[in-house]
Amino acid sequence: MDVFILLLEGIFVSFEPLNLGLLVFGCLIGLFVGAMPGLGSVNGVAILIPITFIIPPTAAIIFLAAVYYGAMYGGAISSVMLGIPGASTAVATVFDGRPLAVKGEAMTALTAAAVGSFVGGTVSVILFTLFAPPLAEVALRFNAPETFALMVMAFATFVGLGGDDVPKTIFSILIGLALSTIGLDLITGKPRLIFFNIPGFLHGINFLVLAIGIYGIGEMLWTLEETKGKVQMSKLSVNMKEVGRAFGALKKTIMAMNIGSFLGFFVGILPAAGATPASLMSYGITKQLSKNSKEFGSGVPAGVVAPECANNSASTGSMLPMLTLGIPGSPTTAILLGGMILWGLTPGPLLFTQEPEFVWGLIGSLYIANFFTLVLNIALIPAFLMVLRIPFAILAPVIFVLCVTGGYAPTQSLHDVWLMLLFGFAGYILRKLDYPVAPAVLSIVLGPLAEKALRQSLILSDGSMGIFFDMAEKPIAAIIMYIAIVLLIMPAFGPLYKKFFKKAQTT
Amino acid sequence: MSVTNKITVKRAEIAVAVILALCSIALMIKSAENRITWNAEENMGAGFLPFYLSLGMLICTVLTIIKFVLKRSPQSKDDSPFIEAEAFKYIAVTIISLVILVLAIGYLGIYFSLIFFLAFYLRYFSSKSVLFISVFSLITPVLTFLFFEWLLKIPLPQGISEPLFYPVYDFMYS
Numbered sequence: 238m239d240v241f242i243l244l245l246e247g248i249f250v251s252f253e254p255l256n257l258g259l260l261v262f263g264c265l266i267g268l269f270v271g272a273m274p275g276l277g278s279v280n281g282v283a284i285l286i287p288i289t290f291i292i293p294p295t296a297a298i299i300f301l302a303a304v305y306y307g308a309m310y311g312g313a314i315s316s317v318m319l320g321i322p323g324a325s326t327a328v329a330t331v332f333d334g335r336p337l338a339v340k341g342e343a344m345t346a347l348t349a350a351a352v353g354s355f356v357g358g359t360v361s362v363i364l365f366t367l368f369a370p371p372l373a374e375v376a377l378r379f380n381a382p383e384t385f386a387l388m389v390m391a392f393a394t395f396v397g398l399g400g401d402d403v404p405k406t407i408f409s410i411l412i413g414l415a416l417s418t419i420g421l422d423l424i425t426g427k428p429r430l431i432f433f434n435i436p437g438f439l440h441g442i443n444f445l446v447l448a449i450g451i452y453g454i455g456e457m458l459w460t461l462e463e464t465k466g467k468v469q470m471s472k473l474s475v476n477m478k479e480v481g482r483a484f485g486a487l488k489k490t491i492m493a494m495n496i497g498s499f500l501g502f503f504v505g506i507l508p509a510a511g512a513t514p515a516s517l518m519s520y521g522i523t524k525q526l527s528k529n530s531k532e533f534g535s536g537v538p539a540g541v542v543a544p545e546c547a548n549n550s551a552s553t554g555s556m557l558p559m560l561t562l563g564i565p566g567s568p569t570t571a572i573l574l575g576g577m578i579l580w581g582l583t584p585g586p587l588l589f590t591q592e593p594e595f596v597w598g599l600i601g602s603l604y605i606a607n608f609f610t611l612v613l614n615i616a617l618i619p620a621f622l623m624v625l626r627i628p629f630a631i632l633a634p635v636i637f638v639l640c641v642t643g644g645y646a647p648t649q650s651l652h653d654v655w656l657m658l659l660f661g662f663a664g665y666i667l668r669k670l671d672y673p674v675a676p677a678v679l680s681i682v683l684g685p686l687a688e689k690a691l692r693q694s695l696i697l698s699d700g701s702m703g704i705f706f707d708m709a710e711k712p713i714a715a716i717i718m719y720i721a722i723v724l725l726i727m728p729a730f731g732p733l734y735k736k737f738f739k740k741a742q743t744t
Numbered sequence: 745m746s747v748t749n750k751i752t753v754k755r756a757e758i759a760v761a762v763i764l765a766l767c768s769i770a771l772m773i774k775s776a777e778n779r780i781t782w783n784a785e786e787n788m789g790a791g792f793l794p795f796y797l798s799l800g801m802l803i804c805t806v807l808t809i810i811k812f813v814l815k816r817s818p819q820s821k822d823d824s825p826f827i828e829a830e831a832f833k834y835i836a837v838t839i840i841s842l843v844i845l846v847l848a849i850g851y852l853g854i855y856f857s858l859i860f861f862l863a864f865y866l867r868y869f870s871s872k873s874v875l876f877i878s879v880f881s882l883i884t885p886v887l888t889f890l891f892f893e894w895l896l897k898i899p900l901p902q903g904i905s906e907p908l909f910y911p912v913y914d915f916m917y918s
Contacts, residue, residue, distance in 0.1 A: 291896050402817065408764070408804035415771060415797040422778070422790035429790055430774050454842070461838060462831040630869035634862050635884065637842060642854070642888060646898050654846050662839060669826065670757055670819055692788060700783060 240370055243593065247601025250594055251299055259292070259300040260602055264610045265617075267307020272315050272621045273632065277324020278308035278512075278552065279569040280456050283448040284639050286576050287646040294580040295595045299602040301576065302556070305569050306358065306606045309512065309549045310614045313350030313541070314621050317343055321464065326512040326548040329520040333533060333540025340536050344618075348483030349538040350545045351614045353494060357546030358607040360498035361505070361553035366600055369589075372561040376586035379713070381693035382704050384563070384585075386717035388687040390724065391564045392680065394507055397724030400514070401673040409667075413677035416442050417684025424692055437652030444575040444681045445647055446657045451674050452568075453640035454661025457633050459668060464629055480615070486538045493523045493539040497546025504547070505554025511567035511675075512548040512555070519547030553603060560596060561586055565682065568675040575682040579647070749825050756826040757819035758812050765805040771798035834869070841865055853903035858885040 251260060270281035281304045289297035312327030317334035330350060337346035379387070392410050399406050419430040420441030431438045497519040504515035523543035524533040533540045555566030556573075563585035565571035577584045588596050644657035664674050698704035708715045772795055779789030780796075812820040827835060841864060848857035862881035866872055872880075892898045894916060902909055 288891075288896065290898075402808075402811075404804040404807035404811070408801055408808070411797050411800045411804065415794055415801065418794040418797065424787070425790045427778055427790040429778060430771065430794055432774065458835055458838060461834045462827065465830055465834060628870055631866065631872070631880070633838070633869075634865040637838075637845075637865075638858055638862070638884060638888065641842075641845065641849070642892060642900065645854075645900060646892065646896070649898065651846065651850055651901060654849070658842055658846060665835075666756070666760060670753070670760055688793060695788065700785075700787065 240366060243370075243597045244366055244601060246593075247597030247599070248604060249601070250295065250598035251602035251605050255292070256296050256299050256598065256602065257605070259296050260303045260606055261609055261613075263300040263303025264307040264606055264613055267304040267309075268311040268314075268610065268614055268617065268621065269307075269624055270304065271308030271311025271313075271324060271327070272625060273311075276308075276456070276460075276636070277312060277326060278305045279448075279567075279572065280324075280452040281305075281308050282569050282572050282576075283445065283452045284636070284643050286445060286448075286572060286579075287643045289576065290579070290647070294577070294582055294592075295598045297576065297580060298573065298595065298599050299606075301573055302599055302602060303606045303610075305552055305573070306549070306603070307610050307613075309358075309552050310351060310354045310545075310610045311621070312548070313354070313545055314347065314618075315625060317346040317350065317541075318622065318625060326516055326552075327544070328513065329516040329544035330541055332520060332544075333536050333538075336534065336536030337538070337541065342483075342536065344479040345483040345486050345538055346536075346541050347618060348480060348615065349487060349490065349541040351611055352484070352487055353490070353497065353542035353545035354549040354614070355607060355611040356494045356542075357498045357501055357548070357550035358553060358603070358610075361502040361550035362600070362603045362607060364499075364502050365553050365557055365603070369557055369561055369596075369600065372557065373586040373589040376562050377590075379562075379586070381690045381697065382711050382714040383717065385687060385690035385694055386705055386714040386721065387562055387564050388683050388690065390717050390721040391683065392676070393721040393724035395673070395676045395679070397727040398507060399673060399676070402671055403728045405670075405672045406676055409673050409676040410680050413447070413680025414684045414687070416447065416677075417444075417681045418688065423685070423689060435652065437650055437656075440648065441685075442656065442681065443647055443653060444572070444678070445579075446644055446653045447660050447681050448572050448575070448678050449640050449644050450657040450660030451664035451678060453636060453643070454658060455664035455668065455674070457636050457640075458661065458665040461629065461633060487542070490539045490542040492526065493519075493543035494546050496523050496526070497543045498550045501547030501550030502554040505551030506557050506566050511569075512551040515551035515554075516544035516548040519543045549607075556599075556603075559584065560588060560599070563686065565679060568678050571675075571679045571682045749829075751826045753819050753822035753824055753826050757817065757822075758809065761805050761808045761812065765802055765809070768798045768802035768805060772802065837868060838865075849901055849903070851903050853905040854900045855885040855889055855902070856905050858888065 250256060267278065267281060270276045271278065282301050285301065285304060289300060308324065309326060312322060312324045313330045313334060316322045316327040316330040317338045320331060320335040322328045322331055334346040334350065337343065395410060396403060396406050419438055421427070421439065422429050428439060500519050500522065501515040504518060505511060520540060520543045523539060524530045527533065527539060552567070555570045558564045558566045559570040559574050563574065565574045574584050582588065582592060582595065640657065641654055644654045645651065668674055694704050704711060705718045706715050775791040775795035775798055778791030780791040782788045782792045811817045815821055841861060845857055845861040848860065859881050862884055863877055866877045866880060892900050
């Protein structure tokens, strides 16, 4: 009952004029950002975060969450119309969305994507409302050792479940953490890693510099290389008859909606997973379980609904650990978490008691944003198509302008703009060589929090690392640490498993 | 054989791994300027964490190099160009123009630098008319000015062009 009242209050908060205006604006921007090839929620949120400094934190999080949400919807538009995923989260949408468009059924694909996103979003936000308060209550009992253990587990998840090259993943985590140590040491106050005595390093490296560099500059370079400014758009006829027929085609997608919504939410909670693997897994499982699995890939609505349901559901799921534990579930939520610190909030379970308006305003806004995004998405399809016709050669410099100004604004230092460029170029090259970049962004956000928790824990234990493995004194921390260790060593068993499995198959 | 064909994925992989290994060593040396030890009496030295994180980075790059030598990574067997010649033009011109943009911001200020950057970029890569390019290159910095200086009250760098903005500020704050 309490939850219901708090939720109602949250919905009222999101209906306040400023919040509602920003919510609708955020949904719109998100839809456009998601629809643009190469730009996704993480790029949109990273580039837009500097403009939230002048509004209250609740309005800021509602705006950015709406951008996040809208981008999940919008990603499908370019997947269907151009055959280029709007973001990595919409890769699986191409598999059946593009063939549908090629067959002349683009409207069916776009409607399936929008409705799938809505269903996934709604189911996940209900699950979020149910799970968040009890999880936050448990997390309130966490002290420094449990917090540090959780962070280690978040890093370990990338290694165990990320699926990327293990040394490169660990390198990415470590470089993010190392970059977060630049500046003044929080205990001794001594300057650390001040290269060439450049004073700009004394205030550390703002996570935004890395995030905008990688997801703004780096991503644009990547997209320029991929598209070379050229795109081929499918034809689309928009009329009520087409919309009606598209809705009719959704009857056969109930199973895809169920799989996408529930799987997406729980995969989204995991730090290394997020919306991209959730959508790919959802597509794969729906295909496996479908009676007409052979038709998948040739253009079936269920093949669009499954990934779209999952990526929206995962985006909400990834906010659960961010709000309750202070651990982001995706690169976008890592940036949102960094934003909370910039707005003067302490991410974690205390938010539920100290900043109920912020937390419940955000949760309430997710319900509202889901509805608005569905309506805007379908109503504005012609407008999105106009935007998609903008040549990349025009869009790219505008994004670069946003990156340069966004990199400068938080600290008003050109030093940070240079660093942002450097990170952008380096991120582009490293990504081409399959170095995952998301762990570095997560690490630079969590780095200072992890270091603080580690040092506090060691002060508590008189310098003994045993505090993290003491089942009698700190059982939660110990269990989390052991899970982290299992995740860390898991990839080593991959080749053994394959070897064993192959042997078993041949015998 | 063009330059872009010579830089294969294989060569890029090993070159980047070696550069990252050297950067990790540089970080370790830099970290060692502070105390890198840790014990119960003195607690953790300021250089402890960055030193061991850089050591971890070094180990990872060495593992990447070993995988390369043993041909265990996909990149170690990939002789395709790291970047195609056509795409290289886009990337190289973009990177150079961005570097010149940031250099120019420090001297000319952001607004005039953006005009030149946008005009050059659009002229080079798009087939738009001179009129379109001129209008677009002028409107974008004006909108940037209004957004940052008027709405957010965040002054952006103006370099030698700062005196030109005094009348605008007088108008805005009068």
